[in-house]
Amino acid sequence: MSLPSGAEVRHAIDVAAGRAAGSLLLRGGRVVNVITNEIHQADVLLAGRLIAAVGAGVNANAAEVLDLGGAFVAPGLIDGHVHLESSLVTPSAYAEGVLPRGVTGVVCDPHEIANVAGEAGVRWLLAETEALPLDVWVTVPSCVPSTPFETVGSEFGLEAMERLAAHPRVVGVAELMSFPDVLAGDDEVLAKARMGETRALTVEGHAPGLTGADLHAYLASGVGSDHESTELEEGREKLRAGAFLMVREGSVTRNLDALLPLVDPRHGDRVGFVTDDRLPHDLLTEGGVDVLVRRAIAAGVNPAYAVRCASYNHARHYRLPRRGAVAPGYVADLLVLEDLEGFAPRLVFKEGVQVAERGALRAGVPAGAADAAPGPAPDPAVLATVRLGAFDVDALRIPATSGRVRCIVPIPNQILTAQTTVEPTRVDGEVVADPERDLLKLACVERHGVRGGAAVGLVRGFGLRRGALASSVGHDHHNVMVVGANDRDMVRAARRLEELGGGFVAVADGEVLAELPLELAGLITAAPLTEVRDRLDELDAAAARLGCTLPAPFMALSFLGLAVIPELRLTDVGLVDVLRATLVGLAADD
């Protein structure tokens, strides 16, 4: 809900005043007070979806009474910045994963699906999350496409952003990743920031490593946050300069340890915890934003403040009314916990309804998924989105030229890539993959049916001896990324993805060894989180059997087209030298 109804508010007043019975009394607990950063004894009385009263001696007239015996009552956690698509599962399955862990809300940036399916994709996500027992607030993607050097599935400009901004669950303009454009005073990007500001939406930032004059110029645009700090002094400078400091602990990028000294009550409402991107395996083992709370408390942070960084502070930043605290009139998103160190809720309440107990969802939850059986058919905009056109082995040919060529080098467990130059192996006037030298072909195949075609380059570091791996997740444009030891298997892998509507696939000798369909926009599957994790394990195992030496090869593959992060990338248009912000040829002297 955006706001409780007038009748609900009146009922909460009646319950608090003792004129009406509450729905639930949590008696004898200790409230994690994220407003004052303290823990104190208090009963908590609910009136339907709202908290009516918090304190000693509240109205004891309630339909249900739970004696907490000193257990803690905390607000439900809110993740301040997450790309839900990175979980590979539907929002409903994501909710199933994080709700029992105490996450009752997320602010998401549906950047990935906007690149594939544009406004229709974002609206699909909004519809999918309408009835979930997880609050999904949305920031409107601001950088689709991320660069001029890539082909995306749909136009997504200022007008689409403005239309979406009117949705009641839209709370901000999503991260302005194109910070060079901001620094250059580019009209289009400044108009997007201003669109947010004039609508009283937050404008989210993305300023990796920005400092000094660049940081000032970036923030002067009206950007109000950043979640890309990796170093303590970087974080401190951004805090001082007015950015809401989002401390991230993703699957790949983990910044909590470095920024921990800034997670301090003296920074009040200026620090938030976010996950950004979390993969199924991590969601299942570590959780969502709860992992930051747990780890911060273990590191000695004031426990109430640790919870605050994943609740109240986001509610303040995004101006979410009546959210993020255990206080009268607030929405009853509550956790009951035996201890704060473990931060494993015994009970989770969403809008006053118990939705999980001891790590397991209650039957029939999430209601948004289960009640709506059989559910509406997915929006056609997110189905059959992998359309390769005339792609075949001819598209993978690299005519041989003389001299050294550029070669992308993934860095294990990082989004960054390096580059090198090599003397390629040449056969019959063509540059070919040479698994003996760990020189593989990398292709980025346009899959939105917009212009067709593919770009081809070389990559070193996968170690495949045979076969091919393909992914329809290819940040941020999500064209099909294929790496392979031979052209036929590369084509087979890409075509298999087209049949599946997207996903990951490992192929050798024309046979599919393992696969994960991601049939929704080529990014998301309707399968549950555990099945996705198992399939990913199978895919990694299959890649290893093909000789792959790179950890998490499909993740690595999906980032090789990300033309906003240094150093060398391949999009469907060609090789991109990110630091120079330009297309380059394969020949090293181009």
Add this chain to the structure above:
Amino acid sequence: MSLPSGAEVRHAIDVAAGRAAGSLLLRGGRVVNVITNEIHQADVLLAGRLIAAVGAGVNANAAEVLDLGGAFVAPGLIDGHVHLESSLVTPSAYAEGVLPRGVTGVVCDPHEIANVAGEAGVRWLLAETEALPLDVWVTVPSCVPSTPFETVGSEFGLEAMERLAAHPRVVGVAELMSFPDVLAGDDEVLAKARMGETRALTVEGHAPGLTGADLHAYLASGVGSDHESTELEEGREKLRAGAFLMVREGSVTRNLDALLPLVDPRHGDRVGFVTDDRLPHDLLTEGGVDVLVRRAIAAGVNPAYAVRCASYNHARHYRLPRRGAVAPGYVADLLVLEDLEGFAPRLVFKEGVQVAERGALRAGVPAGAADAAPGPAPDPAVLATVRLGAFDVDALRIPATSGRVRCIVPIPNQILTAQTTVEPTRVDGEVVADPERDLLKLACVERHGVRGGAAVGLVRGFGLRRGALASSVGHDHHNVMVVGANDRDMVRAARRLEELGGGFVAVADGEVLAELPLELAGLITAAPLTEVRDRLDELDAAAARLGCTLPAPFMALSFLGLAVIPELRLTDVGLVDVLRATLVGLAADD
């Protein structure tokens, strides 16, 4: 300004990035960082109305450079809750008084003028403050009239509130003083709160002494603040329950000492400093909200946090974009100070323009007043608002009955009143004033021309031996309050106010001894603050010559009709027993 223009933002980016020259460089100062509660060295570069950069090594290309030699740079102060009418001067004169002290913005509740002149009165105030070099944000009065037991000048209901809520400088719904109605779930008052909440306006509170279930019920309505805490535990309970704690230091009610332990960085953005009501004498000697900053620092509060409570925290509470901090992209409302303890700004900048130096305004400031010569005529709605109708000595007669009668007893230097019962002095079948016994007549004369008439009672504590005092300031309905030793002088005093269009007057033997015209709505004068102070001194001296023993007798008189504060009050309708919320007769056994 509500928001800087797109061109201004772009220019600030250009300046920060070093592509354009700034307007002013403040070099070598120490920034009072109200975001991180620390003080650190930084240069501050302005680009017109905006701060472009704050840090070391900023772009040194600026039209003007000021070397600060280690002086402090702080954000301009914002008073979070003030009734400007209490200053008795125009907003322009108020600005003249507080700007040199570092106050660059106020959030005002034009409750008084709304009682007299309704929506037109609030619009007059909005127009008067449009071009001032002081930001005047407005909360829409929510309780006009304050009780059903009084006559006000104009209807002012939900519809008027809704129309005003669309004004860009309206940031909230003003204090919901009628907390008993909130606790009772009254439809009308809850609709007003909801009007604010659905428009993303803050809903301000007024909850004197409220605790436990009453406090919970009150806050459940959506009220987000309170400025009526007088005791430490009261303040702590409200903070914990989610109220933004406004610490008040008015002319009469002073709560900083009691609440000081709560003014602590660990409370982050949840504490603000406000003045509520300040009289000319205090404005001139102590200042506006700056007095709280100065006194808090003297009491040992972290100086940056003390400044924060009168700047950034209000900007956060009221969602004032780009306000309240020294940070890139923020509006350049800045103070330069030699020391923080004295908190006497050497320089004051409003939107990048120097407006004051060493306690004095620069020539031509406030521009809103001086530039606009000769200025528009005041709205007729605020002129000639004292209309007494057929009022004469007959209206003051009290037919004698047997038995004791009720008598109001003002408590020196408090808003509270006590009550007692007395055996009245009776002459010729009438109850009369008896100065020998310090029993004076008190009248509340309806002055809005709505229903006419007056109510009459007795008061003990003024000590007047002769003559009469009258005031067209009579909270909250602002009918004419008259106290006197004889009926003829009471009528003369009231009629003199009608001639003046309102004000204060002291009369004896038919002669006016001293007076202060308040010709605008009977609440405000166009005279400067110093003249008002001098006239008030003359009035107090005249009252003393008439035998008055009560300190600040005109202030005391103005509060004797305030039917929302215990214990016994007199409105134009009659005597009000505030605790029982009912009209009572003069006879003690009624």
